[in-house]
Amino acid sequence: MALVLPGRSSLVHSVSDVVHWSLSTVVFALTLPARLEALLVSVERLVARISQIAENADRVVVGAASVTVRAETLIEAVEQTSDIAQQLLELYEPIAVQLAPLAARFADDLSESEVTAAITLIDKLPELTERVTAVLPILATLDSVSPEVHELLGVVKDLKQAIVGVPGFHFFRKRGENRPG
Known part of the structure; x- marks a missing residue:
């Protein structure tokens, strides 16, 4: 099989394109380690920042858990106090209603x-x-x-x-x- 070469100018142009492309590829290949190193530094910074955010999130979660436990304890105490107050109201409300007029009279007449x-x-x-x-x-x-x-x-x-x-x-x-x- 015989190699048929197109026109010379197109051949030069094609060779020039191949050389240009080859040089571009070589320059890209030569700058690739520096680019990869810069990318690696950026990735390391990003990983460090993500790690810091994760640590802060862990602290927030631990703090939130502590606040939740204290809030639950407080809610239990408030519920107990509320129950006691309700019992006292049920016990003393009839007495208070009965004595209210007498207490008002006593307060009005007392000098x-x-x-x-x-x-x-x-x-x-x-x-x-x-x-x-x-x-x-x-x-x-x-x-x-x-x-x-x-x-x-x-x-x-x-x-x-x-x-x-x-x-x-x-x-x-x-x-x-x-x-x-």
């Missing part, structure tokens, strides 16, 4: 001097309690003393009548009335 007097009385309650406690045994015996006192009064009346009946007693009585002091 500052009465409040001061009540505070003073409360301050003296320990001493008052001691004294009343000391007197109570004596008061408990008064019911047994009462008949004896009545009997004693009867004896004194009889004695007075007997003395008034003594001759000359009237004279001594007047003399005692005339004496000073």
